[in-house]
Amino acid sequence: MIPLSHYLCLSVILFTLGVLGVVIRRNAIVIFMCIELMLNAVNLSFVAIARSLSSLDGQVIVLLVMTVAAAEAAVGLAIIISIFRTKGTINVDEINLLKW
């Protein structure tokens, strides 16, 4: 039996990698992918804790999270397509119209 802390540790590492990706990369789609990575890391910790607490609630929540992630991915990518059409680039360094 793998102790819970191992799973949680793995989850933390993957989450941090996702965060690093969000703040470092320029390409908007890659940033989005890192966000998905973060979501999955959280899912992992949900399932791990569900097993540790002997409750199925964690897994149900994971299902719901996955649904939301799918919806969010669809809409987000549509927005990225829109931005590409307007600005011609999806380089986040160049998208700053809301600057003061």
Add this chain to the structure above:
Amino acid sequence: MEGIIFYIIALVTIIAAVRVVMGRNAIHSALWLVLVFFCFGALYVLLQAEFVAAIQVIVYAGAIMVLFLFVIMLLRVDRAEELLSKHRTQRVVGVLLGIALLVGIGVTVMVDLLPGKAGEKSIETLNALAGGNTQALAEKLFTDYLLPFEVTSVLLLAAIVGAVILAKRKEEK
């Protein structure tokens, strides 16, 4: 036995995640992400969440990543000129914060373990009782979590409508 499998899969996941973050080519990043998702699926199986694992592979690796690949190929943004963001300060600060986050949560996770109330029957028992993880989850989902389920369906509808409208090409007058 289980431990060895876990460590191997964890290692693969981490390496793949690093390749996702540091990949020069967006397509490469996408493909490494697919690998990450598969590993996750495996981990879920290890955790007696078989249904979740299946859904992970079908939805994430099968649908979402395909969507990503479609968009990358549509917009032809696979070749980036530079990998990293231009703003040096932002990068440095971001990395530092990320490490801080890692340390912080890590310590929390190691030190304070969770005070939640444990259920009586283990997951294995629950799965066995209901006749499989799928059935067990179904029981839970359609009774206790019925409202979130219905709301999520509305959310999906909204997402579909939004995505269609946002991505539509503006009609030429």
Add this chain to the structure above:
Amino acid sequence: MLDLIWLVPFLPLCGVVINGLVGIRFPKWLTGTIGSLTVCGSFLVSCGVFYELIQLPAAERVKEVILCQWIPSGDFVVNLGFLVDPLSMVMLLTVSGVSFLIHVYSIGYMHEDEGFRRYFVYLNLFVFFMLMLVSANSFLLMFVGWEGVGLCSYLLIGFWYQRQAPADAGKKAFVVNRVGDYGFLLGMMLIFVTFGSLDFLKVFPVAHHYLPYGGITATMITLLLFIGACGKSAQFPLYIWLPDAMEGPTPVSALIHAATMVTAGVYMVARCNALYVLAPLSLWVVAIVGVGTALYAATMGLTQFDIKRVLAYSTISQLGYMFLACGAGAFAAGIFHLMTHAFFKALLFLGAGSVMHALSGELDIRKMGGLRKQLPWTHSTFLIGTLAIAGIAPLAGFFSKDAILWGAFQKNSWLWLVGAITALLTALYMFRAVFMAFYGKPRLDEHVANHVHESPPVMILPLAVLAVLSLVGGWIGIPPSLGGGEWFQEFLAPVFKSAVPVAVHHQAGGLSLVGLAQAAEAFAHGEELSLEWALMGVSLGVAIVGISLAYYLYLKNPEAPGKIAGTFKTPYRIIFNKYYMDEIYNAIFVQPIRRVSGWLWHSVDENVIDGTANGAGRLCTGLSAILKRLQTGYVQNYAIWMLVGTVLLIAYYLFR
């Protein structure tokens, strides 16, 4: 009917509401009629209450009618109530009666004016407040009326506010009144602290228990109240607003500044007689200020050329007489003179208004003359009024003035002497005005002379009524020394029972031969009686001397006044410039206050207050200029900020 006393002030208030709120489109005749009818209604109700009051025996003629509780605040309880007793009865009848006549007159006088409706609303409002003042059952309610008449006085003096002079005059009146009101308020507070209540019926009957005779509290209270009276009744040094108040329409001058509002001070002193008799020092102050102001104002009346100003100074002078009476303890005589003065002074003012109406607004008596033939009615009524004020028997002014002088003599012969000199001056300046305006050769301007016309009946009728009252109004107070029953003073006696008996009058029956015979019999027994007759003779003689002097100076020998003025250049100049009082006040009070205000305006208001307000704005702008840099537009920056927050939260939970 006594319980309906609240209708008396209330009816004019209805007039205000109807004319002011509802009757914006009413035709002029309707507005005027409504205004006059409400006051007529008040007068009729007052008559009814009077009739009921005299059915009661003399000792019981004090009734309090309480409408509701106004201020219930712990120990301090004030009711909205009315006090019906002989004194308030006299005041109610005088005020409502004279007001009614003036309302009728105004319908004619203000006919051409744009602000006709506004005028009647203000006038009714004034009558409401005045009636509240005289029928109130407590100091606080009286003060409400007091302030209200001050307000209406301001509104009506400054009626033609489009011009600078009336606007300034209204402000001056209000501010000077305010100085007096300060004294009144302090006096009221002192009364409350001493007695625990402000109701008349709780203060006066027990005054001698709470206040030792001649004590400091009694003196302070009465002096403070007298300051209020000085402000309202234009005594020295708070009289300066009254001459300027002549900028208002003439009926306003007649009503407010002759017959009613300025008498509020006298009424208040008379009402508080129970307090004043406990403070002999205050009585001396009242008497001296009164007679001094009387003489002072009479001298100024001699030099003015504006007919309304002459009458204004005459009012100040006659009010001085009333205060002299109160100071001498002869409160009933003071109120008697108040009533007769209301009749003939209102008559004189309305007559002056009639003259101005005929001469298209001319005020200067140097530009009048020989109007006797062209304005017969105005002339005869004006003459009757002048004879009354000069104190010629058997007109009203004779009896009231004589009663005052008799009372003054009882207190101190010097007071009487000054009073007598003033009577001479009064006859002199009043007949100067009459002779210069109505007799002699016409000195009118060309364009004015062509339009001279007698006033319409709606203006002549009130003049006639007031003339009749000036003739016979004094006959209700004929002293027994002349065979009269002194009904007026008898009627008021219960109110002033605490007053030191002024004179011993023999009880006599009504005016009749029997009465005269009885008086003649008493003559043998009383030196006092002969003294009274002697003094009466002096008053009459003094008045006749004054009239003859006026005849000589202004009709027979028109150059004489000029020569006299030339001989006594400096005194004449001082008096003509009203003893430079306005200039003195300006230098002592007005200019320093303006300077301080200016300093406060620039240093405090502009720098501190505006600075704070603007500074708050500048602070916001400055802060936002700094904070806006957070919005860089880069999504990754925002993500980093979120990260910062998360790390902080984790740190917090970690180190808790």
